[in-house]
Amino acid sequence: MVGSHCEPEYFLRIVAAKLPRVSFSVQIVPDMIAVEAGATQPASVVIENRGSELDRFEMDVEGIDPEWKAVPVPSFAVEPGERRTEKVFIKPPRASESLAGNYPFVVRVRSLVSGETRTAQGVIALKPFHHISMEITPRKGFVSAGRKQNTFLISIVNLGNTEHRLHLVGNDPEDICAFEFEQEHVAVMPGQQKELEVTAIPTSSPLFSTGRLIGFAITARSEDAPNVVASAQAQLEQRPVFTPASVAMVLLLALLIGGWLLMAPKPPGIVFSVNPSDVTQGDEVTLIWTAHDASSVTVMEGDKELYSGPNLTGRLTVATKDQSGTIDFRAWAGKEGRKSDVISDVVNVNVPEKAPPPQIIKFYPEQRRVKVGQPVTLRYSLANATRAVLGPEDKELDLQLDRIEVTPPAAGPREYTLVVYNKDGVAAKQSIRVDAYEESDATILNFVSDTQMATEDDFGRVTLTWQVTNSARVELKTNDSPPVVVDPSGTKEFNINAKTTFTLTAYDAKGRTRVKSLTVLYKARSLPNPNEGTTGVTTGGTTSGPTTDTSTTDGGTP
Secondary structure, X not given: OOOHXXXXXXXXXXXXXXXOOOOEEEEEEOOEEEEEOOOOXXXXXXXXXXXXXXXXXXXXXXXXXXXXXXXXXXEEEEOOOXXXXXXXXXXXOOOOOOOOEEEEEEEEEEEOOOOOEEEEEEEEEEEOOOXXXXXXXXXXXXXXXXXXXXXXXXXXXXXXXXXXXXXXXXEOOOOOEEEXXXXXXXXXXXXXXXXXXXXXXXXXXXXXXXOEEEEEEEEEEEOOOOOOEEEEXXXXXXXXXXXXXXXXXXHHHHHHHHHHHXXXXXOOEEEEEEEOOEEEOOOEEEEEEEEEOOOEEEEEEOOEEEEEEOOOEEEXXXXXXXXXXXXXXXXXXXXXXXXXXXXXXXXXXXXXXXXXOOEEEEEEEOOOEXXXXXXXXXXXXXXXXXXXXXXXXXXXXXXXXXEEEEOOOOOEEEEEEEEEEOOOOOEEEEEEEEEEEOOOOOEEEEEEEOOOEEEHHHXXXXXXXXXXXXXXXXEEEEOOOOOEEEOOEEEEEEEOOOOEEEEEEEEOOOOOEEEEEEEEEEEOOOEOOHHXXXXXXXXXXXXXXXXXXXXXXXXXXX
């Protein structure tokens, strides 16, 4: 038996009333983001869920180069009436391609429940940076009686992100050269390289003098930003026809030849050095020696012999390993029983300070239990860490962020382990667990009774009405009685004589269940009390109201 309240129009009104009304707003704070190239600047995106149901949103940034943005949490859930703030990071690279100026962008947020989309506009104000590099080739030129001038090639590169118009100037400390440029003013765009020639011309060329080396510099100064300057240095050798040194060299050469013939055999000698002289424990030092008038070389480390042999020129690498303090290296040369002076060099070995141990300050999931295929955000905070790895995927974490989104691949518990390392390789570890479950596709739209309390006067009559969708099988049971298979939608009348609980179980195609229960009370007929006479009346039976127990079971088999 079906009452008027069970008509199709009634069910449509109930379903329409239960449908969520989704509405939300999006705002960027601030909407004008000033950032320097090569730096990372966060922006806050505020999402307010104005609906009456829990909603899940998907967020992305549009309108700028993908390499300029980072969205740590692209999807998240917001409770009804809640305002949630998520971060997006703007990180334009420090390169000439990142031109200074304003870049509008849009943050697009879409509801994964209703498909509704909201956008908020912002502007990235990329600040200018300046870097002008200049080189000159060759580094050394010359002029002589037959060559009055020397031409150099200047290469200018604009490594900044703004255009510069440069003014080129040449000067030397003695002010004895004139400089002629192919272009005295040159404009260089960001990332552009330009090459031009400059000619250095000495103002005087003596025929008889000592040769001299003229150092000069070419300077490029920006006309737009005078504090932006680049310079390159080179040398110009001025060669006279005759020099006192050339005459002296001939005389000296004659004297040396004569002295060589007259001199007795020289004693052995050695030049010995150790580089570097100040190292950290575990570093290597290099021993270098050159001996003359010798037949053998001996190199010692304290009382330990490192080398003894005939190589008069050599190089030896020594590791400090576990040594500390001062190490004394010595070397000498020998020939036919004669020994050179002992040359010593000292190296100071410093013990490095140990890095503080890494710490995992916090590591937890935003949700402990999620549906299969639904992502979950793991939050973390670290200290003294140079590297962080999340298992079991062995994924490297970005130390600049404080969260990562993961998706459990299957139903059941899944353990995530965070391992962090400091620069010395010392590790710290912490594990958390996230439970993933599968939800039944079956839905119980309606399961009601026509009364909350059945009476003995009405023979305990109760009428149940139900409606189920996406089910492969539906069962109805009363208290502890065996379940009975029923249609997905229907009405059934029962006669009860005590408090009774009805349970409706819906199975989907994979055997996952959805369960709802309701309880109907029972009231017995009122009987006269013989102790009070015929005028007294006693009310018996249960007087408490009906209770309804609704539960959902994920998983299970029919």
